[in-house]
Amino acid sequence: MSFKDEIHGWWMESSIHGTGTLRKEFSYYFYKLLEKNGINTHLCHTHSLQENGIIVRKVQPIKIEILVRNVARWHWVDSHKVPIIEWGAIFENPVVEYCLKIKTQLDDGRILDDPRVNEDMIIELDILCKIDSVAGTLIHNKEEFARIREIALRVNAIYKKFLSEHNWILEDFKFEIGVDLSDTKEIRDFILIDEISPDCSRIRDEKWNSISKDLFRQKKPKELIYKWYKELADSIKDIS
Secondary structure, three states, rough: OOOOOEEEEEOOOEEOOOOOHHHHHHHHHHHHHHHHHOOOOOOOOOOOOOOOOEOEEEOOEEEEEEEEEEEEOOHHHHHHOOOOOOOOOOEEEEEEEEEOOEEOOOOOOEEEOOOOEOHHHHHHHHHHOOOOOOOOOOOOOOOHHHHHHHHHHHHHHHHHHHHHHOEEEEEEEEEEEOOOOOOOOOOOOOOEEOOOOOEEEEOOOOOOEEEEHHHHHHHHHHHHHHHHHHHHHHHHHOOO
16 A cells, blocks of 8 residues: 555645655554554554555455544534534544545536445445445445444544643544455454545644644645654654
């Protein structure tokens, strides 16, 4: 699995030299930490970290993104007809959400991607989705969702603990899962795939300043973005 230096968000795209390597390092060492805590990942167990990427096991991706939120941001605040929650409100319990991993371009050139869906929708779409690449690649039943939620909350707790030791705050993050190609059990064993890094997380310092990908959305200097990606990567290497 290779990592590029490209960064995007809020309909902006750019490239920050070296950030791909930092994302690779953070993901590798964080996944090693997760495995020490009993979370199954797609890392190969010998010589997985390479100069040009990470060697991973081949698995069948589940075409959803799982989001874990500890703080109210973005659509939680802005997507309602009336104001219902304060920007930055801290949830008493983490909120787990789901998006479909699909992207389509409209005739007018607009790109639509990652629609938000709930558990019931995903189970029905696994059977009924008219997009062939999605149908049959999702979640089969509520019991599987219970397992996914358990994994999400465990990863969230480990992530929060690591960051809190540096006085950093985890607001939210997203991750993806897959299954072993030979797994035909009714309730399958899920494997963390892709990456968890500053590029798919919202992290702040003790003064609530952004120190992850939000810096790019805020149009901060590339040097500052690189600095924080490196500090986060170096910190996770120190404990793994």
